[in-house]
Amino acid sequence: MIQIIGSKKCRATKKAKRFFSERGIGFQDFDLKTHRLSPGELSNIAKSVPPEELIDSDGDFYRKAGYQWREYDPLEEILEHPELLKTPVVRAAGSAVCGDAPNVWSEFARREKG
Template structure:
């Protein structure tokens, strides 16, 4: 089952939800305000998208709020930050098993949609 990690207020997250809804594909929505990714999920998604840095929302208000905008964290430190504060993640994260995409990745979403068809 396709999972979408994001927040209700995020335009891109809503766009991902709409994309799959229009194709009548059931998704599981995980609200990052309520629940983050597990350590295993985070590692799997990072592998699929090219590393932790690809998941880092470095220009987000949350980064500035936490005073992290001048920090150049390592992959390990980013993983720790994401596990303690999922709001630092770029959204949406669309995951289909070991495959994942982050941000507006409609080409990848189409591939996920095609793979779910019987």
């Protein structure tokens, strides 16, 4: 099962949902505004995506909170402030990709269709 982690306002998350919907592939929608990632879920994602790449360094929260000047543990900060997560995160069969990645989504779609 495909899982799409993001927010309803995120354009890239909407794009990922549309991508899988257009191909008739079901997915689980995980909205970060209503649910928090558990440490285990984040750890599983970090097995596929380096923790530094999970941080949205172009986001408003990152800049406003001064993260560009801080030393921090990306995983701890994402658990504390989910708005730092670069979205969407698309998970499938033990793999994950973060951000706008239609090439990888295509691979996930092929695997899902069998």
